[in-house]
Amino acid sequence: MNAMDLLLWSRGPGLGIAVGIFLFGMVLRLFEIYSLGRKRDLAPARTGGEGSGWRTMFSRSVPDRAQFKRSPVVFTTGYIFHLGFFIVLLFLLPHIELIEAVIGLSWAPPPPPIVDLVAVITLIALIVTLIYRIMDPVRRMLSTFGDYLAWGVTFLPLLTGYMAYHHLLLDYTLMLALHILSVELLLVVFPFTKLTHMVTLFISRWYNGEWFARKGVAS
Amino acid sequence: MRDETLLDTLKRRGISRRGFLKFCATTASMLALPPSMAAAVAEAMGKVRRPVVIWLSFQECTGCTESLTRAHSPSVESLIFDAISLDYHHTLQAASGHAAEEAREHSMKADWGNYLLIVDGSIPIRDDGVYSTIAGISNLQMLKDAAAGAAAIVSVGTCAAYGGLPHANPNPTGAVAVTEIIKDKPIINVPGCPPIPAVITGVLAHYLTFGAIPDLDDLGRPKAFFGESIHDRCYRRPFYDQGKFAKTFDDEGARNGWCLFELGCKGPTTHNACATTKWNGGTSWPVQSGHGCLGCSEPDFWDGGSFYKALSTPISPVTGAAAAAVAIGAAAGVAIGLANRQTKAAAKAAHQKATIADLEK
Numbered sequence: 244m245n246a247m248d249l250l251l252w253s254r255g256p257g258l259g260i261a262v263g264i265f266l267f268g269m270v271l272r273l274f275e276i277y278s279l280g281r282k283r284d285l286a287p288a289r290t291g292g293e294g295s296g297w298r299t300m301f302s303r304s305v306p307d308r309a310q311f312k313r314s315p316v317v318f319t320t321g322y323i324f325h326l327g328f329f330i331v332l333l334f335l336l337p338h339i340e341l342i343e344a345v346i347g348l349s350w351a352p353p354p355p356p357i358v359d360l361v362a363v364i365t366l367i368a369l370i371v372t373l374i375y376r377i378m379d380p381v382r383r384m385l386s387t388f389g390d391y392l393a394w395g396v397t398f399l400p401l402l403t404g405y406m407a408y409h410h411l412l413l414d415y416t417l418m419l420a421l422h423i424l425s426v427e428l429l430l431v432v433f434p435f436t437k438l439t440h441m442v443t444l445f446i447s448r449w450y451n452g453e454w455f456a457r458k459g460v461a462s
Numbered sequence: 463m464r465d466e467t468l469l470d471t472l473k474r475r476g477i478s479r480r481g482f483l484k485f486c487a488t489t490a491s492m493l494a495l496p497p498s499m500a501a502a503v504a505e506a507m508g509k510v511r512r513p514v515v516i517w518l519s520f521q522e523c524t525g526c527t528e529s530l531t532r533a534h535s536p537s538v539e540s541l542i543f544d545a546i547s548l549d550y551h552h553t554l555q556a557a558s559g560h561a562a563e564e565a566r567e568h569s570m571k572a573d574w575g576n577y578l579l580i581v582d583g584s585i586p587i588r589d590d591g592v593y594s595t596i597a598g599i600s601n602l603q604m605l606k607d608a609a610a611g612a613a614a615i616v617s618v619g620t621c622a623a624y625g626g627l628p629h630a631n632p633n634p635t636g637a638v639a640v641t642e643i644i645k646d647k648p649i650i651n652v653p654g655c656p657p658i659p660a661v662i663t664g665v666l667a668h669y670l671t672f673g674a675i676p677d678l679d680d681l682g683r684p685k686a687f688f689g690e691s692i693h694d695r696c697y698r699r700p701f702y703d704q705g706k707f708a709k710t711f712d713d714e715g716a717r718n719g720w721c722l723f724e725l726g727c728k729g730p731t732t733h734n735a736c737a738t739t740k741w742n743g744g745t746s747w748p749v750q751s752g753h754g755c756l757g758c759s760e761p762d763f764w765d766g767g768s769f770y771k772a773l774s775t776p777i778s779p780v781t782g783a784a785a786a787a788v789a790i791g792a793a794a795g796v797a798i799g800l801a802n803r804q805t806k807a808a809a810k811a812a813h814q815k816a817t818i819a820d821l822e823k
Binding site for chain 2: 245246247248250251254255256258259260262263264265266267268269270271272273274275277278279336337338340341344345352353354355356410415416419
């Protein structure tokens, strides 16, 4: 199998398999979570907390000052790599072309060098988070294989994408194939690791927000 | 004529030594050799006796031959072709039928082990290769016979190099490249649909000069011509870097000559010399004429999705797999949910209430 074969596989059957596993896994996980259900509240609450639930989904994205002071590195790098990842994902021209081909929506791309700079910053932020995780004894002890796996499959698409864009190390065809395959690996791993937080964080935030604002007794 | 050197032939054809040296210098620079090598190229090529070349055409469209012979003649390149002893080429030779085949067999015997074999077209191997025959001999058999006595093989065109169009899905004839059949001879791939004339003459010049095949990449292509991608050498590349793209073939971007990536240009993954050597005597090339690169010098370029869809888009739609995955995921989720509820209900049913009396036991 040569580089072109690999690229064609990754753009064809590979993508189908990865998207299939991703959607299968995510739908399965969400059904599983929802079907756990909550106990029926036999004593109706005085006021419900739905509004607070919706608010909390967004307000939790703003860092708490005290928390920020306690671990500024985690907060700073966390924000940078999350935002950076989505900027690169959504605003690099080839990605916009992909999104348009799959769902039909598109938008104007910013100049590629800007996205490129964001990619570099994101890569640095991810490396800092890994070093911090390894150097800090508490974080190291709390970290499991799943944490490192989640980090790895997030880092690889960015790294291979950057290297493909700049024609580093390997021929572009092979690097592009590896980039697409790394994204497919991310999709495959996604539903079965902590990466599901991309979806479930909104559910849990709503749940917490609703719970905290609720005036009543869940019996 | 057979013992005439290349330089003698060229002189007879009215090409001056100066013209010949210019050709050698150009060839040396195309092959990325240092300028000092031009003299070596000239010396070696001037002395070379007309090498015997047998050209076999299999499942092909004759486009490769058209490309090579139609090149702004009369040119030094085309004379190089006169200067080799092209003993068999069923499009170009005068002989036909049995006479032609006899000429091929005679030539093979006379120069056994020394002739250069050029192949264009893919070879069908399904059903013992019955899908393409010449004089009742299958392409598969003819290739094996001719390759056995060849010093080296040049696969001209994407069909001979990688299977090309006949190899495209579903490949009814079982078409394959020369490299799939012949494993024990040096093979140079000169892909392209068709390949650039200067590239094939350059490869032949290298072979004549050094008596060896040039440096090849992992797909068997001479690095001198296929070492860099179309995208890297494209004059529209600055527009890609600036984010300026043509969206349709007649919009402002197209008129301004902006990058054709969004219109499906395969330049980034295609290795060829079009952007530097150009076509028709350096007149133009596909991207300069306003059309994206098709990627014709790469394997399986016919199966790489639409020529007019960006390189980053899926080749086949993912909606079918997505819908099936969602349905199966939902079914599995419901099943697991029900199982969880059952476990919960069973636990609840099995629950025994503890009383004060129990605790005091």
